[in-house]
Amino acid sequence: MIGDKDYVLNGTILLLIIPVFILFFSTLTVLDYENKANCDSINSNNVLSTFKDVKDNIPVITLDVLNKSAYQVIEENLTIINSREYVKEKVQERINKLNYDCDVNCTIKTITSYEKDPFYIEVNSTITVKKGNIKHAENISQLVSIEGLPDPLPFTKCDSISHNLTRIEYHHGLAAYLGDVNGSFYENATSPFIIKKCPYEPYETHGSTPVIIDCIQNGYYHQSNDGACYLCRLEGKATCPHQGLETFIIPHILNNGSTIVSVDHVIFGDLYEGSPFIVNSTYILFLDQAHRKKYGIK
Ligand SMILES: [Zn+2]
């Protein structure tokens, strides 16, 4: 038989057990919440570091794709039909191969010449990284310097020319390209192989002999409204509507006659004549009035 005393005791135990249960469950909730917060914080760090990694990879991959594309043009004597699309697809393929433990969606939207400075390529992309409840998405724009890349343009125009990783040697190639009348001036001509930005600014300072000699010896490139941008050079274009580049093509023989101006976009594009500017006993340039004015040469 159960007495009244037992009922009282059971009741007391029950009353004691309820708060214990409440405490237990709330502790569980707190633990679960902390666990979730911890997990979110780990995911959040993971998402941000993955985002940064994808972002850092884009310019590195773009530079490598530009370099490989240029060497393909140079070594296989071909031109790229639509270099912006071609480079974009190649960069996208390489980005898609990157492996992360987050969901990564990176779309390369455009690859263009940077309007404000033709020594840069602009890459626009969207990166979305997701893990658990955490998501980070951003549209980004990055600049990739083209300095150090080879110039593919001459190889799209002339046969049988070579390079030694610093200079292009035209042998008979440029003379053949220009034809009998003007060609002889450019027999064994040379021009730079690697894009390097000329440090001599404003450009009028080239009127000083040591400056123009240093510029020629180092094979520098200059900004130009007429000369083609890097992406158009991959397409075999000497001139283009974008802000572009120009460099000097150096004739091999000193000559007092006038011939095609020694600027690459004139030689490979517009073909107009200029008169000789004898720099010293080694170098001569043929220049028109507009280029003389640009470089401060009297
Ligand atoms: Zn220069």
Ligand SMILES: [Zn+2]
């Ligand atoms: Zn262009």
